[in-house]
Amino acid sequence: MARVRLKRKKxxxxxxxxxxxxxxxxxxxxxxxxxxxxxxxxxSYVAAYxxxxxxxxxxxxxxxxxxxxxxxxxxxxxxxxxxxxxEQVEELSQExxxxxxxxYELTELRNLYDLDDKFSDYKKVGARVIGKxxxxxxxxxxIDKGTDDGLKVxxxxxxxxxxxxxxxxxxxxxxxxxxxIDDASNVSSMVLSTSDTCMVSGDLKLMESGEIRFDxxxxxxxAVVVGDEIVTSNxxxxxxxxxxxxxxxSLDKDANNLTKSGTLTPAVDFKHINTVLVITELxxxxxxxx
Amino acid sequence: xxxxxxxVIIIFIAFILQCTVFRLISLGNVxxxxxxxxTSAFGFMNGKKxxxxxxxxxxxxxxxxxxxxxxGLYTLIYVWIGFGNGLFNALFYPEDIKFPIVxxxxxxxxxxxxxxxxxxxxxxxxxxxxxMIHIVLPEAIYTIVVTIVIYxxxxxxxxxxxxxEKQEDME
Numbered sequence: 361m362a363r364v365r366l367k368r369k370k371x372x373x374x375x376x377x378x379x380x381x382x383x384x385x386x387x388x389x390x391x392x393x394x395x396x397x398x399x400x401x402x403x404s405y406v407a408a409y410x411x412x413x414x415x416x417x418x419x420x421x422x423x424x425x426x427x428x429x430x431x432x433x434x435x436x437x438x439x440x441x442x443x444x445x446x447e448q449v450e451e452l453s454q455e456x457x458x459x460x461x462x463x464y465e466l467t468e469l470r471n472l473y474d475l476d477d478k479f480s481d482y483k484k485v486g487a488r489v490i491g492k493x494x495x496x497x498x499x500x501x502x503i504d505k506g507t508d509d510g511l512k513v514x515x516x517x518x519x520x521x522x523x524x525x526x527x528x529x530x531x532x533x534x535x536x537x538x539x540x541i542d543d544a545s546n547v548s549s550m551v552l553s554t555s556d557t558c559m560v561s562g563d564l565k566l567m568e569s570g571e572i573r574f575d576x577x578x579x580x581x582x583a584v585v586v587g588d589e590i591v592t593s594n595x596x597x598x599x600x601x602x603x604x605x606x607x608x609x610s611l612d613k614d615a616n617n618l619t620k621s622g623t624l625t626p627a628v629d630f631k632h633i634n635t636v637l638v639i640t641e642l643x644x645x646x647x648x649x650x
Numbered sequence: 651x652x653x654x655x656x657x658v659i660i661i662f663i664a665f666i667l668q669c670t671v672f673r674l675i676s677l678g679n680v681x682x683x684x685x686x687x688x689t690s691a692f693g694f695m696n697g698k699k700x701x702x703x704x705x706x707x708x709x710x711x712x713x714x715x716x717x718x719x720x721x722g723l724y725t726l727i728y729v730w731i732g733f734g735n736g737l738f739n740a741l742f743y744p745e746d747i748k749f750p751i752v753x754x755x756x757x758x759x760x761x762x763x764x765x766x767x768x769x770x771x772x773x774x775x776x777x778x779x780x781x782m783i784h785i786v787l788p789e790a791i792y793t794i795v796v797t798i799v800i801y802x803x804x805x806x807x808x809x810x811x812x813x814x815e816k817q818e819d820m821e
Contacts, residue, residue, distance in 0.1 A: 375697070375698030375699050375702070375733065375736060376698075376733075378698075378699060378702055379698070379702060379729065379730070379733045382702060382706060382725075382726075382729045383726060383729070383730075385722075386709075386722040386723075386725045386726035386729065387722065387726070388722075389721050389722035389725070390720050390721065390722035390723060390726075392721075393717070393720055393721040393722065394720060403714045403721065404714070406714065407714045407715055410662075411662075411665070411666065411711070411714075411715060414666055415666055415669060415670055418666065418670050418671070419670060422670070422671075490670070491669035491670055491715070492669060492670075492673050493669075493716045494665065494668040494669050494672075494681070494683075494684075494685065494712055494716065495683070495712075495716075495765070496679065496680050496681060496785050496789050497765060497766075497769060497770070497785065498716075498769075500716055502669070502715060502716075529717075534715075536715065536716060543770070543773075543775070544769075544773070564770075564775075564781070564785070565777070565780060565784075567679065568678065568679055568784075
């Protein structure tokens with residue numbers, strides 16, 4: 361209590377004025393970041409040299425620790441697995457031969473249709489996930505690569521064989537990725553088999569069950585069925601075409617009797633993402649140069 | 651000055667833990683909110699100005715990394731929560747554990763509600779009941795549980811700082 365009285369003698373600016381000043385400052389920053397880059401640019405450098413190195417360090421320690429524990433546990437399992445795997449290798453090598461034949465056929469067919477296998481041609485950069493959004497509302501995470509590795513805002517992020525999300529902010533050695541299961545995420549997409557377009561949007565309500573919503577699917581012939589693959593569409597202006605998002609798990613007709621909506625199971629396991637690939641190519645939407 | 655620097659360091663450590671380790675103790679996709687605990691606790695322990703100071707740093711860290719293109723939103727909410735908790739400074743007694751639990755719980759509920767209105771309701775996600783029951787309420791309860799553990803540490807920090815400041819005043 362004595363301390364408080366002492367402080368009052370030193371300077372007498374009332375708390376409510378400070379509150380007013382800070383409020384105005386915050387609103388000014390919000391407006392500035394909404395319309396320009398003036399604030400987030402310098403601040404992203406601050407983050408790059410303070411928070412990010414420690415978060416990546418913590419992550420490395422955690423991973424090493426986990427590795428040690430896993431080593432002890434898995435030695436026995438590995439021995440028995442080794443036997444089973446050897447048998448599997450034989451089976452698979454035969455299967456592989458069949459697949460190679462199929463692949464030749466596929467490339468031939470693709471050449472016929474003049475379709476390049478674009479997806480595998482994209483240049484990618486691997487990155488590690490080093491932090492997650494501190495709140496419970498959104499599903500945004502932090503990766504340990506940034507502008508130094510050629511990353512830019514709006515680049516697509518994939519993991520395994522499915523779409524993870526899109527880069528929303530980028531600093532020298534970090535970037536934040538908004539995943540497709542995030543409530544604020546919207547992806548223009550299409551059903552692979554019929555090329556009918558729809559909108560895939562994350563929903564907090566479905567996040568726990570690990571699904572995403574899609575709607576505005578026009579499917580007059582009732583050709584789309586549960587289990588169909590949904591990929592990013594070629595008319596999206598931020599997402600590159602033909603990246604798998606997931607598979608339809610439920611499908612309903614909307615009240616307007618024209619469109620359909622439902623849920624899909626994403627191809628990526630969002631609960632266990634540790635590493636992701638960033639496609640270092642931006643979609644050329646026509647209006648701007650790459 | 652030393653107090654401020656130490657507070658920033660505490661916020662910094664808490665923020666890093668929140669983004670990394672706390673994900674491991676999440677229950678049903680909900681993690682406790684350390685930032686609210688710090689802002690609220692320093693607010694009612696030391697008054698409005700201190701609450702705003704801590705709230706400002708809690709908010710700005712969150713904004714820089716996860717602000718999704720709108721730096722200042724978190725900061726604004728946390729500054730107001732720090733100020734609001736500072737109003738209850740006169741009622742604070744270190745021995746009473748019920749008081750901090752109630753204040754931090756209410757702060758977290760208010761934070762959750764305001765955040766819902768600003769980021770979800772404005773995008774026409776109208777199902778208030780669902781979000782309250784599945785996100786806001788569990789977060790508040792979890793935060794209270796963590797408070798019971800962490801509050802003792804904060805109180806210890808506060809008492810040591812006060813003691814040192816008193817000693818320095820006498821010299």
